[in-house]
Amino acid sequence: MTSTSSLIPTLPGRSYTDPEIFADEQAKIFESLWFCAVRAQDLPKPGAFRTVQVGRESVIVVRGRDERLRAFLNVCRHRGARLCVEQAGQAGRTIRCAYHAWAYDLDGRLAAAPNLAKMPDIDRAEYGLVPVHLREWLGYAWVCLAAEPPSFEETVTYAAIERLGDPEAIDRYRVDELALGRRIVYTVKANWKLLVENFMECYHCATIHPELTAVLPEFAGGYAAQYYVGHGAAFAERAQGFTVDGGPGFDRLPGVAQEQDRRYFAITVKPQVFVNLVPDHVILHRMYPMAVDRTVVECDWLYHPDVVASGADLSRSVELFHRVNEQDFDACERTQPGMSSRAYREGGVLVPSEHHIGLFHQWVNLRLRG
Numbered sequence: 001m002t003s004t005s006s007l008i009p010t011l012p013g014r015s016y017t018d019p020e021i022f023a024d025e026q027a028k029i030f031e032s033l034w035f036c037a038v039r040a041q042d043l044p045k046p047g048a049f050r051t052v053q054v055g056r057e058s059v060i061v062v063r064g065r066d067e068r069l070r071a072f073l074n075v076c077r078h079r080g081a082r083l084c085v086e087q088a089g090q091a092g093r094t095i096r097c098a099y100h101a102w103a104y105d106l107d108g109r110l111a112a113a114p115n116l117a118k119m120p121d122i123d124r125a126e127y128g129l130v131p132v133h134l135r136e137w138l139g140y141a142w143v144c145l146a147a148e149p150p151s152f153e154e155t156v157t158y159a160a161i162e163r164l165g166d167p168e169a170i171d172r173y174r175v176d177e178l179a180l181g182r183r184i185v186y187t188v189k190a191n192w193k194l195l196v197e198n199f200m201e202c203y204h205c206a207t208i209h210p211e212l213t214a215v216l217p218e219f220a221g222g223y224a225a226q227y228y229v230g231h232g233a234a235f236a237e238r239a240q241g242f243t244v245d246g247g248p249g250f251d252r253l254p255g256v257a258q259e260q261d262r263r264y265f266a267i268t269v270k271p272q273v274f275v276n277l278v279p280d281h282v283i284l285h286r287m288y289p290m291a292v293d294r295t296v297v298e299c300d301w302l303y304h305p306d307v308v309a310s311g312a313d314l315s316r317s318v319e320l321f322h323r324v325n326e327q328d329f330d331a332c333e334r335t336q337p338g339m340s341s342r343a344y345r346e347g348g349v350l351v352p353s354e355h356h357i358g359l360f361h362q363w364v365n366l367r368l369r370g
Contacts, residue, residue: 006352011361013344016191016336021368022292023056025192029271029367031055031145034156036273036286038141039300040069041180047091047106051084053288054145059132060084061141062091064106069136071143072129077110078102083129095129104129138275138284139176139302159269165230170267170275172255175282178302179309182318186297186325190332191339192272192289193364195297198328199266199274199285200224201354208327211320215239215246216264222353224266232263232277242278244319250280250307270363276321280304283321293336299325 015021037052038061049062051074058074060083074083081099084091094103094111103112108129116122133144135152142156160170188195198204202224205213213220216233235242241249242264252261256279267275276283281303288296301318338344350357 007349008355008358010347010350010357011193011364012347013339013341015347015364016193016339017292019292022191022289024368025364026055026289028370029055029364030289031057032367033146033150033271034135034142034144034152035271036140036269037061037071037143039180040136040139040141040176042088043069043141045090047093048089049084049091049095050088051086052143053290054132054143057145058082059143059145060095060129061134061143062095062106065093066107069134069141070107071132071134071141072104072108073132075130076100076102077127077129078113137176138170139178140284140286156269160267160275163229163267164265169257169260169265170277172257172260173253173277173282174255175275175284175302177305178253178282179305179307180300181281181303181308181314182301184299184318184322184325186299186329188295188297188329188332189293190295190329190336191293192287192295193360194332194335194339195287195295195329196268196271196360197357198332200268200357200360203351203353204331208331209324211244212324215242215320224353232260232265235262235264241280241317242320243316244323245316247316249278249317250303250312252279253281253304268360270360280307281317285325297325297329 031054035054037059038050042050043061043063046063046065049060052059052061059071060074061069061071063069076083076097076099078100081097083095083097094105096103101114105111108131110124110127133149135142137157161167164170202219203222205219206222215236217236218233236246239246241247243249261279265277269275272287274285281301284300284302286298290296301314
């Protein structure tokens with residue numbers, strides 16, 4: 001019989017079901033830290049915009065006439081109407097409110113409004129859109145709603161260094177230069193923390209991921225790639241590529257080092273990004289926690305631009321992690337109801353191969369305590 005001394009407790013069940021706790025997480029985690037919002041290539045020309053939910057706020061990310069990306073709260077300064085109701089679109093020279101026709105330049109400044117000429121005392125900068133901090137990394141725009149955002153280097157880019165053990169390791173994939181090959185959007189009826197916990201461990205891999213463990217056989221032993229600093233799971237000898245049937249993939253990305261070849265590396269960038277690195281492509285998940293029991297996930301498969309431009313068949317490459325996603329999200333949805341059970345009132349336990357999830361739980365508790 002296994003000694004309970006090898007087990008450590010999880011968060012209690014209400015951490016995954018209580019709307020008040022979720023509201024606290026929205027304020028102290030998603031609205032206070034850097035949040036991966038959109039892929040820069042999704043906004044190819046001036047006026048292209050996308051709206052994203054960050055905590056309780058709707059945020060507009062738009063490309064300006066100077067080609068720069070900027071982010072603003074999606075709220076008209078006049079009477080508070082939502083400016084952009086579409087998830088994505090193309091603005092003209094201004095972003096115009098459909099309620100009273102206040103219009104804003106792409107840099108956020110108030111450009112026009114009915115009778116504005118008769119109100120010369122209005123400061124067009126002061127009554128412009130409320131800006132949101134924005135940084136670009138890995139080809140994505142990351143936003144932060146905090147008045148004084150935390151260090152991007154210490155809270156975002158350091159996650160890759162901490163995981164891979166090499167400051168230059170992720171740079172070799174040149175993720176910002178890759179092209180979008182496929183995007184699949186999933187709606188998962190589960191709390192966002194269940195998705196993070198699931199991604200961080202592989203105790204479940206032998207049970208629900210037959211295709212993945214066929215390509216990465218060490219995962220069948222229950223230890224995830226993130227269990228060891230710098231460790232990348234080796235491909236099976238028979239696997240020619242990171243594909244659903246182990247067949248050939250594409251040429252190794254030009255910058256990837258020999259020691260990174262035929263290996264899979266996974267990175268969790270708290271609070272809502274998963275990065276998966278394989279020799280010929282990169283898979284990046286962005287989570288959007290929408291409710292205490294609902295999380296939207298956008299998953300991008302990124303390839304060398306020549307591969308995408310050639311019209312190459314990506315299906316076997318995409319299908320492997322698409323199946324992994326569906327298997328994982330099904331498991332999370334089957335777990336969510338148990339979080340409300342009296343059996344889980346005090347939480348569950350983590351076995352030794354999951355103990356690093358305990359560090360994630362500590363991080364959540366520290367954030368909520370402020």
